[in-house]
Amino acid sequence: MEKMDSASIVSIFNSDDSAPEVLQAMKDISSLSGVLSDLGSHTFYQSPMEILRFLRIIQLINEEALGLDEKIENSETLYYRYRNRYSDPEFPTKKKIEQIVNILAKYNWISKHSRLIKMRDVGKRMMDVLIRLANDSLAYHMHDDIGRSLFQARRDAEISEAYDDQGISGGNKIASMIKNVADAIQLMEERELEMLADRNALPQLELIHELMKDLEGKLQERFRQFQTMEESLVLTELMQRGTAALAKGTNLSLGMITKYLKFTTMQNTPLSSTLNPEKVREFIVKMFDPPIESDVPNIYQLLSFMEQNQYEGEAMDGLWIPVKFAAPIPALAIDEALTYMEEYEPLTENIDEIDVDPEFETNVISQTDLDELMRETNWLLTKNMIETSKIEEFLEQHEETPLEEVIIKATSSEWSDAVNALTAISALVGNKKVTVEKSNQKNKLPTFNRNWEWMNDEDRVNIVRKRNTGQEKRNSE
Template sequence: MDQPLISIFQANDSNPEVLQSLRDIASLSGVLSDLGSQNAFQTPSEILRFLKIIQLINEEALGLDDPIENAETVYYRYRNRYKDPEPPTKKKIEQIVNVLVKYNWISKQSRQLKMRDTGKRMMDALIRLANDSLAYYMQDDIGRSLFQARRDAELSEAYDDHGISGGNKIASMIRNVENAIQILKERELEMLADRNALPQLEVIHQLMQELEIKLQERFRLFQTFEESLVLSHFMHKGTAVLAEGTNLSLGMINKYLKFTHMQKTPLSSTIQPEKVRSFITQMYDPPLDSDVPNVYQLFSFMEQGQYEEEEIDGLWMPVKFAAPIPHTAIDEAVHYLETYEPLSEPIEETEEELEYIEEIISEEDIDELMGETHWMLTKSMIETEVIESYLQEHDETPMEQLVIEATSSQWSDAVNAITAIAALVGNKKITITKPTGKVQVPEYERRWEWMNRDDGSNIIKKRNSREKQSE
């Protein structure tokens, strides 16, 4: 190819042609955005109605139908052309026409809606995209990749051959064939076990052959030395991929036919060990185009259950049997077991002397340990942490202030607090004394009263270590 391909990625960003082409993309985005905001693309049926409307406008522009005067003409033509149980309303079609006029796809003249160049290109692109998608999804999972590979070759012919870049279609074609081969390998066992898979295998093989021819045609266009150097990697890779795909599809057809032929072949009453050994050896790694199945393929085909108990699960694995043992070796082994005497050294037992340690503890220390034990037992049953935490910050405080501020003014919390105070007093952690003078106790909102009003003014003080030792 003498001239470089026209590509938006190779052109100068400031060229007027580049800016104009990008404005076309912006107009397409604007149409889709405006119609999307009007809920024109909420469901697939709404999208199909939009495509039908632009198809009517496109046919009129090509001279295949009568002129369109206004949106009302589009409405009645839509009703007559398509059997839609829920056709768009006049208002909906009017909205679509106004959006197309806004983005310069069509123009409103005195007595006619006229298609503009931008609108024709954008409408053609949308219709081709919809048709391509429909043809793609009409294939099975293997056929989709092969269909896309063939479309890549056709697009390369339509664009690259005429000096316009189609977008790395050769690489895309090779990638799609690789995907098809991968899926074909994954579904190989399934297709061999399917009695109706032969027509599909033949179609796949035919597509592989067509793609191989098209790929070679693509490569022949690059005859110059420089171009062949650039595409040498794709040439080698594409040739290898297509060869693998063709051999794989051909091998699957051969295996399928071989299985069918084997089922119709009468069984012989004699077995030829050499042929059986040769068949098993070939099954370990058969070529792609071989009619010899591997173990997995054979069991997959047997799952059809053509014969009784043929579909029973099984496993093939190579086994090497040991050589027979002579009788002399057996006699020696028996004699060895009968006369065997294990050699063992006497066990030497060393007696360890017990050492007793005398530890003297005073009565006061015992009382202290017992007190700590009793206190830990008390804390496990009565929660005293909140009272102790409050007294860490306040050395002494009136009882009512301690009860309410450490817990709350609720009656249940007050009872728990009094219980905790009693436990702390009993374990000599705090002291309760009568006030020597008048004590100012804050007023709290509470729904309970002291049995003795003076109890709330009693001073609670945390005991220090000296007071404990003096006692």
């Protein structure tokens, strides 16, 4: 694409005030305000449904001008076409449609002939503006608070591509894009606990992360359009702000996804009976100020998961804190305790010690047996962290089965169980207990009721096969 100089970009703010094209552009805006003002005086804008009916009417005129529908002879033709096209419980009357047609003709949006209503150029552009504004608003409001800011940031990038790259000013879209991303990041930080506590928030977090990566690419592409030294100096501050905001947002969304996935397995993860005090101390220290991309939860996030009412009376207003108050101690018990402490005498019986000479034994093990022992040890350590018993029990009965059938029948149709099952299958594959192979035949699997979808639908028919380790070992020998 040919790069245009910033001074040559078409903008009303850089043009001569007395230029005839500037005056004509302002007349177009004046016609838009005139149409809206006259419609308001006829109470067409008293409710959202009235506005929607007006947009439907100009859409019918727009479709006829584009050759997508038959000619419109007069307002009566427009009235019957509206009734045939839309299922409106309260159709606009013929008089109301005639009033709208007269207003559009008054401001030269359309021209009325004896047997034809024809759209003019200014009407085509102004109607496109209104319809596009309504569609953009609809797409904007279909997202939540965070999604709206990210959607607007993406629209800013797309408008910059459609206008700025073609030499027509679209406004300060790079600055607007960065501001919308910063607003989305602020909302993510404020709603982090809410999203982590929501068991169905993983798809939304993944979508936010993908939008962040997409916006990062679009922002870098915008910056590459400005190649001269002077333009790059003007954009230096914007580049720094945008890069910092996107890096923070990407790390924050990735960190939330990591924490979310870890929390789903935390409840079902078996704990060893031996605790490492140093690791526990390190974990507690990191909880006070974890890095953004860290999967270590802070204390507020950890306690927020205890407010989901898994136990009766747990989901009360306020913060969940495990506190037990001691019962009042009677005076007699205190007196007995003091007496016992004052009169306590430790036992001082002699301890008989027997000296025994230590006996040493030498065990010799081969390299092959040592390797086998190490593999088995690693496998036991893996099983302590990942629950694989359900998958193993299922494969004992079915030596080879499609991947989706293993996940659904061995666990359940919930997405959290699917994540845990895939983690268990990965562990079994890594320790050479099972293999996952592409299916040579397109198996027709039954339809399972599940609350999740495959990113690649072909993966569902992959064959999970239990490996015969004894036979493989004899073949290798």
